[in-house]
Amino acid sequence: MSAITTTTRTTAAATVSPRGPCRRTVTASASPRGDAEASSSSSTSPSSPPVHLRRRHALVALVAAAVAPSGPEQRASALPLAPLGEVKRVGGDKRTDLTAEKVRDQLERDLRDGQYFVTGNLTREIFADDCRFTDPTNDVVGLSRYLTALGLLFDPATSSVDLYDIKVTSPNTVEADWQLQGYLRFPWKPRVDPYSGHTVYSLDPETKLVRSQFQTWNISGAKAIAESFTPTTGPGT
Numbered sequence: 001m002s003a004i005t006t007t008t009r010t011t012a013a014a015t016v017s018p019r020g021p022c023r024r025t026v027t028a029s030a031s032p033r034g035d036a037e038a039s040s041s042s043s044t045s046p047s048s049p050p051v052h053l054r055r056r057h058a059l060v061a062l063v064a065a066a067v068a069p070s071g072p073e074q075r076a077s078a079l080p081l082a083p084l085g086e087v088k089r090v091g092g093d094k095r096t097d098l099t100a101e102k103v104r105d106q107l108e109r110d111l112r113d114g115q116y117f118v119t120g121n122l123t124r125e126i127f128a129d130d131c132r133f134t135d136p137t138n139d140v141v142g143l144s145r146y147l148t149a150l151g152l153l154f155d156p157a158t159s160s161v162d163l164y165d166i167k168v169t170s171p172n173t174v175e176a177d178w179q180l181q182g183y184l185r186f187p188w189k190p191r192v193d194p195y196s197g198h199t200v201y202s203l204d205p206e207t208k209l210v211r212s213q214f215q216t217w218n219i220s221g222a223k224a225i226a227e228s229f230t231p232t233t234g235p236g237t
Helices: 035-044 051-067 100-112 143-153 221-228
Strands: 009-014 024-029 127-134 139-141 160-170 173-183 191-203 210-217
Touching (some): 100 160, 100 173, 191 221
Parallel strands (some): 127 210
C-alpha cells in the first residue's frame, strides 16, 4: 500500500461459488487524501501492517465477498489482499530432483503430521514460490502469501486435518481427500464445522514443484463465510 499517492486502494477477490471455478473480484477504494496527509503518512506508515490490522483487512475481504452479487457468468480472479504482502522466496533450495511419488510422500507427511492446512507447517522446498492456491473462498498466488493467510485464520491448537487418501493420479498430478475442522483466530471464536475436501496438486512437468493447489469442498463458499461470522463460546464449553 503506497502512502505517497493520493488514493489508497485495497483490492480483494474471493471464490464464493460452491465447489466450482466461478470466482469474482471485489474492489474497494478509499476516498482521496490531501497531499499533506499523504506526505505525513509516507513518513510514518510501517512497511508491514501489524497482525491486528492484517486480520481486519482479511475480515473486510470476507465481508466484501459475502455481500457482493454472484452469478454463474462471473469468473474468479486472484485475491491480492494487501496484508498478505508481496510474493517472496521462502524456505531453502527447491527440491527439483524428486519424482511425483516422492512429492506425494512429502505432501502426505505435511498433511498427516504437519497438519499444514491449519498450521502452515508444509515443506516449502517442494512448492514453487509463485504457486497458486485456490479454494471456494480464496484464490492466492504466492507461497509466502498463502502461509501468511493460514497464520491469520486457523487456531492450530483447536483445529485439525484428517487425511483420508493421497495418491499420484498422473505423471504431474497428486490428489488428496481429507476432512478439516476447528476454530478461527477471530475474537468471536467462530467454529469451522467438519467438512470434507478434495485437493488437486499440479506439478511442473520439468521440476516437479507444486505449481497449483486447487481445493473443492462438500460445503459452499457462502456457508464457509457464514461460519466465519458466527460467534461461539469457544472450544470445550
